[in-house]
Amino acid sequence: MYERGSSALRELAGARELLRNLTSRELKVRYKRSTLGFLWTLLNPLLMMAVFTLVFSTAFKTTIEWFPVYFLSGYLPFAFFQASVMIATGSIVGNAGLITKVYFPRAVLPLSVVASQLVHLLLGIGVLLGALVVLDLASDSADFDFVPYLPVLVLAIVLLAAFAMGMALLFSAGNTFLRDIGEFLPVGFLLWFYATPVIYQVDFLPEDWRWVLLLNPLTYYVQLFRDALYDPHWPAPATVAAATVCAAVSLVVGWTLFVRLSERFAKEV
Amino acid sequence: MPFDSETASLAVPPTIEVQDLWLRYRSSQEATLKRTLVGMTQRRKVTRYVEALRGVSFTVQRGSVCGVIGRNGAGKSTLFRTICGILTPSEGRVVVRGHVTPLFSLGIGFNRELTGRENVLLGGLAMGLAPEEVQEQYQAIVAFAELADAIDYPMRTYSSGMSARLGFAVAVHLDPEIVLIDEALAAGDARFKKKSSDKISELCERDCTVMIITHGVRIISSLADRCLWLDKGRVMAEGPAPDVVDAYLRFEGVLDEATAAEDM
Numbered sequence: 001m002y003e004r005g006s007s008a009l010r011e012l013a014g015a016r017e018l019l020r021n022l023t024s025r026e027l028k029v030r031y032k033r034s035t036l037g038f039l040w041t042l043l044n045p046l047l048m049m050a051v052f053t054l055v056f057s058t059a060f061k062t063t064i065e066w067f068p069v070y071f072l073s074g075y076l077p078f079a080f081f082q083a084s085v086m087i088a089t090g091s092i093v094g095n096a097g098l099i100t101k102v103y104f105p106r107a108v109l110p111l112s113v114v115a116s117q118l119v120h121l122l123l124g125i126g127v128l129l130g131a132l133v134v135l136d137l138a139s140d141s142a143d144f145d146f147v148p149y150l151p152v153l154v155l156a157i158v159l160l161a162a163f164a165m166g167m168a169l170l171f172s173a174g175n176t177f178l179r180d181i182g183e184f185l186p187v188g189f190l191l192w193f194y195a196t197p198v199i200y201q202v203d204f205l206p207e208d209w210r211w212v213l214l215l216n217p218l219t220y221y222v223q224l225f226r227d228a229l230y231d232p233h234w235p236a237p238a239t240v241a242a243a244t245v246c247a248a249v250s251l252v253v254g255w256t257l258f259v260r261l262s263e264r265f266a267k268e269v
Numbered sequence: 270m271p272f273d274s275e276t277a278s279l280a281v282p283p284t285i286e287v288q289d290l291w292l293r294y295r296s297s298q299e300a301t302l303k304r305t306l307v308g309m310t311q312r313r314k315v316t317r318y319v320e321a322l323r324g325v326s327f328t329v330q331r332g333s334v335c336g337v338i339g340r341n342g343a344g345k346s347t348l349f350r351t352i353c354g355i356l357t358p359s360e361g362r363v364v365v366r367g368h369v370t371p372l373f374s375l376g377i378g379f380n381r382e383l384t385g386r387e388n389v390l391l392g393g394l395a396m397g398l399a400p401e402e403v404q405e406q407y408q409a410i411v412a413f414a415e416l417a418d419a420i421d422y423p424m425r426t427y428s429s430g431m432s433a434r435l436g437f438a439v440a441v442h443l444d445p446e447i448v449l450i451d452e453a454l455a456a457g458d459a460r461f462k463k464k465s466s467d468k469i470s471e472l473c474e475r476d477c478t479v480m481i482i483t484h485g486v487r488i489i490s491s492l493a494d495r496c497l498w499l500d501k502g503r504v505m506a507e508g509p510a511p512d513v514v515d516a517y518l519r520f521e522g523v524l525d526e527a528t529a530a531e532d533m
C-alpha cells in the first residue's frame with residue numbers, strides 16, 4: 001500500500017504491484033484480438049528486416065556485410081525506443097477516466113508502457129542471438145562470437161531502458177498540456193530514424209553532417225548494441241560515457257518535470 | 270452528539286482536516302494557435318479562473334459519518350477529489366490520516382478489453398491495496414455484484430448496469446478506512462439500489478470514517494452525525510446533521526422534507 005504525502009519516489013516504489021500488473025495488461029491487451037497474437041512481436045522486426053534487406057540489396061546495393069544482422073542490431077533498440085515513447089505519450093491523456101477518479105502515482109502509466117516494450121525487445125534480442133549462433137556455425141566467413149561480450153549487451157539494454165523511461169515521462173507529461181506533441185511525433189520519429197545509423201554506417205554520411213549523429217543520443221545506444229552483437233568487441237569508453245550521461249540526464253529531467261506537472265493532470269485531461 | 274465529538278477531538282487528531290482550502294480551475298478555453306498568438310500581442314491576461322472552493326475549513330472525526338449537501342456546482346465533488354489527492358489544492362491544507370477509498374468511480378474502467386476479474390485486481394491495486402488483500406475479498410465482490418460467469422468475460426461485453434455494480438462492489442469490499450461516497454452511486458435496478466444503500470448504512474455503522482454527498486436529506490438525517498453545507502464554494506454551515514439540514518431546507522425554501530427527499 002502506498003503512503004500518501006510521502007516523497008514521489010517512495011510512492012512509486014509502493015505502487016510496484018500496480019506497475020507489474022499494468023505491464024502484463026499492456027502485453028495482453030495489445031494482441032488480444034489478433035490471430036497470431038504474441039508472434040507479432042517477433043514477426044514485425046523480421047518483416048521490417050526483410051523489406052529493408054530487399055531494398056538495400058537491390059536498389060541501393062549496400063556494401064554493409066551481413067546487412068540483416070547489421071539492420072536488426074540497430075533496429076530492435078530503435079523500435080523499442082520509438083514504441084515506448086510514442087505509446088507512453090498518449091498514456092496520461094488516454095487514461096483520463098482513471099486519473100480523474102482514483103489517486104495513484106501517475107508515473108506507473110508511462111513506465112508500464114516502457115516495461116512492456118522492454119519485454120518485446122528482450123524477445124527480439126533472444127531470437128537474434130539464436131540466429132547469430134546458427135550463422136556462426138553455418139558459415140565460415142561469419143564471426144559472431146557474442147558470448148564474451150554479453151555484459152556489453154546487458155549494459156546497452158539497461159542504459160537504453162533508462163533513457164527511454166526518462167523520455168517517456170517527459171513526453172507523456174508534456175503531451176497533457178500541449179497535445180500538439182502527440183501529433184508531431186510520427187514525423188519526428190521518421191526524422192529521428194534517418195538521423196540514427198540504423199540502415200547506414202556512420203562513415204556513409206558526409207563529414208559536414210556527422211555532428212547530427214554525435215548530438216543524437218540514440219547513436220550511442222545503437223553503437224553499444226552493435227558492439228555487443230554485430231561486431232562483438234569491447235565498446236569505446238567514450239560511447240559508454242555518452243550513453244550513461246544521456247540516460248542519467250533523461251531520467252532526472254523526465255522524472256522532475258513529470259512529478260511537478262502531475263499535480264495538474266487531473267485538471268487538464 | 271456534539272459534546273461527544275468535542276471530547277474526542279482532544280484525544281485523537283481528526284481523520285480529515287481541511288484548512289482554508291481554495292481550488293481554482295483554469296477555465297478551459299481551447300488553446301488554439303490563434304488564441305495563443307492573440308494573447309501574446311494583447312499582453313492582456315486571457316486566462317480566467319473558476320474558483321470551485323473558496324476557503325473551505327472543517328474536520329471529520331474518526332469513525333463519524335459526515336454528510337455533504339448543497340446545490341449543483343457548490344463544489345461538493347471537487348472537495349471529494351481534493352481529499353482523495355486527485356486534485357491538488359491551489360491554497361490551503363488537506364490532511365488525511367488513513368487510506369481513502371473513493372466511491373464515486375462507477376465502473377472500475379481500467380480496460381474494457383480485460384475481463385472483470387482482471388479489472389477488479391487492477392482497480393484494487395490502483396486504490397493502493399496489496400494483491401493478497403484484493404484476493405481475499407474477490408469472492409465477496411463477485412457475489413455482491415451478481416455477475417457469476419460474466420466475471421471472466423471482457424468488460425466490453427458488460428451492460429452499463431453490470432459494470433456499475435462491479436465498480437460499487439469493488440469499492441465497498443476493500444475494507445475502507447475512510448470512504449467518500451457520491452450520491453451518483455444509485456446504480457443498477459431498484460433492487461440493487463436498495464442493496465447498495467443497505468451496504469452504505471452498514472459502512473456507516475462500522476468504525477470507518479464516511480463522507481457522503483447527497484441531495485436526499487432523508488439519508489443524511491438518518492445516517493450522518495455531522496453535516497457540511499456548501500454553496501458556491503463556501504461553507505454555509507457545519508454542525509449536527511439535523512440542524513444543518515434544517516437550515517439548508519429553509520434557505521432553499523423547500524421546507525417540505527418529503528419533497529426534498531424525492532430528489533434522491
